[in-house]
Amino acid sequence: MAVLAPATAHANPKYAALVIHADTGDVLFDRYSNEQRYPASLTKMMTVYLLFEAIERGEIALDDDFRVSKRASLQPASKLGLARGSKIEVETAIEALVIKSANDVATVVAEGLGGTESEFAVLMTRKARELGMRDTTFRNASGLPNSAQKTTARDMAILSRRLIQDFPQHFHYFQQVSFDWNGRTYRSHNRVMLSMEDADGMKTGYTRASGYNLSTTAERNGHRLIGIVLGGRSSATRDRHMKDILNTAFVEIKRKPDLINPILLAAPQPRLKPGTVAQPVMIAANTVPTETMPQPAVAPSVAADLNLESLKVAISSVANDNRAVDEAVYGEGDAESGDVRDWAVQVGAYHRKMQAVGRIETLQDGILANVPVAEREVNVSRRGRREVWRARFTNLNAYEAQTTCERLERNGDDCLPLRMTN
CATH class of the missing domain: 3.30.70 (Alpha-Beta Plaits)
Known part of the structure; x- marks a missing residue:
């Protein structure tokens, strides 16, 4: 069986990637998906998950308000610039988390639901375990730098999948390209969603420690895929890599339909109730190691047939881009790009x-x-x-x-x- 030499991909120690089928959990692309990385603002997907749960339990409504604390108002950029003592509507908070990736709003939601952000982080980690995210620990609601806040591409795929499965009635927030608040229009930073046909979510993230992160969903010919890319060296190469691995997976599904387990490919079922534990995403076993270093996990049926040259280009684009890492888009959730030290x-x-x-x-x-x-x-x-x-x-x-x-x-x-x- 032909294999890809992983040395070039792993030259970037922040990199990991995974593509799964959203309905069946079949793995279509896997690079270092079980190795821990920093989530950055992908963290906010869990913040939103717990907020959706509270809404579905009737504990809070979309037109209710959260009050802004002094601590929330002082969170670093990216932020809405909420004033201490002001209020923000729950629905606006969801939009601000998903589209603007506002750190001040993340703290507002955490305090509103958990009392304090640290207590809310405990709830986030507990929920991660319930969902099968065994290698994720949360310390804050935003993804701002914290050395103890870790995740994996596998766990981010699980979270993305459960957001889609558990809250289909709220998935449209991840599809929005902009929202208006306080006289301003805030636009999405998810350029893959804006530029790739069939892509329709979900979340970007960046800190210096994490690199450029992205969770994306795309649906084509009745198949919905979830892609995770962590640790890109730039937003451009991260986005290009995401498109490459998703497009390659779609082509291979069409060419070889038995890559997807037909037993699991059933008609959409009623959404799982919040708190219900889904089957964990199925991660393929590691391939046979080469003489130089172990191969990353790849679904064997896919590895034998994928266009290897295409995947080499895809991996190289994200793992070996040596351009300066200073093109962070203000607003992806980074505490350090666009941070005002005045x-x-x-x-x-x-x-x-x-x-x-x-x-x-x-x-x-x-x-x-x-x-x-x-x-x-x-x-x-x-x-x-x-x-x-x-x-x-x-x-x-x-x-x-x-x-x-x-x-x-x-x-x-x-x-x-x-x-x-x-």
């Missing part, structure tokens, strides 16, 4: 310069451990004839400024978050 925290004001310097030296290790990019500053202002020396840490975003002060205040230290203006 905040500071003032930790003391003194009549002597050395007192301010000493305060900086006392606190700098703890602050820099949490915000390595923070900069130290001592400046002077005059109050009448007296000089006042102010000790500050600058180059923070709003969320970092707020959480830094919260940590210091818990230790009994004074701290004042400040928005810097030119």
Whole structure:
């Protein structure tokens, strides 16, 4: 049997990909689908799943409102810019999560349903286990960087599949290309959905740690497929790779229909009730290892017949693109692309310069451990004839400024978050 040498694909340690049949779970393409990766804003699919559950249980309605907390208002971009104490309608929150990938809205929903975001993350992880997502742990509702928040391509396929199966009446939110709020129109970042015929969802994501992530569904000739690509080096190569592996899978299904288990390809059944555990996505066993390194898991019936040259091009496009990784589209959920660092925290004001310097030296290790990019500053202002020396840490975003002060205040230290203006 011909095989693909995986060395080039795995040159990108963030990369993983999977294509499954949405109805049967048959695996049509698999690269490193069980290896843990960072989910980035694909996390918000679970946030939305739990929100859909609450709606279906009658705990909340689409025209109800969530209230915005101070913590939610200070979340970094991508965001709607919600003001503390304001309200956002549940349906608008869904649209903002799916289309805008708004981090402030993710925190609003988490607090509205779980009390606190950390408590909601526990519910997210618990639900992941119920759905069969055995290698996923959530620590927040948005996908903002957290080293403990991990997933796999397999688990993201399970989540995508269950969103489609369990909530068909709400799937249209993932198909929307835009929504209007507060006088502005926000457009989808899912360019595969916008440019590929038959594609109709679901979610993008990006952080520096994760690379470019994407979950996509597409339906052609009565077959719906789910594609997951994690760790793309750029949004362009991620999108191209997704199109390649989905199109190849559709061609192979048409050419060889027995790739899909006909017993499982039944007429659509009534949706599963929230909480019902579906059969886990079937992952094919690993292929026979080569002399150099083990092969990634591939469905054997597919591997023998797929157009190998096409797949080589597909893998190379996402795994070996060496262009700079700085083209992040503002709004894909990244805390670092488009992040505005115009905040500071003032930790003391003194009549002597050395007192301010000493305060900086006392606190700098703890602050820099949490915000390595923070900069130290001592400046002077005059109050009448007296000089006042102010000790500050600058180059923070709003969320970092707020959480830094919260940590210091818990230790009994004074701290004042400040928005810097030119």
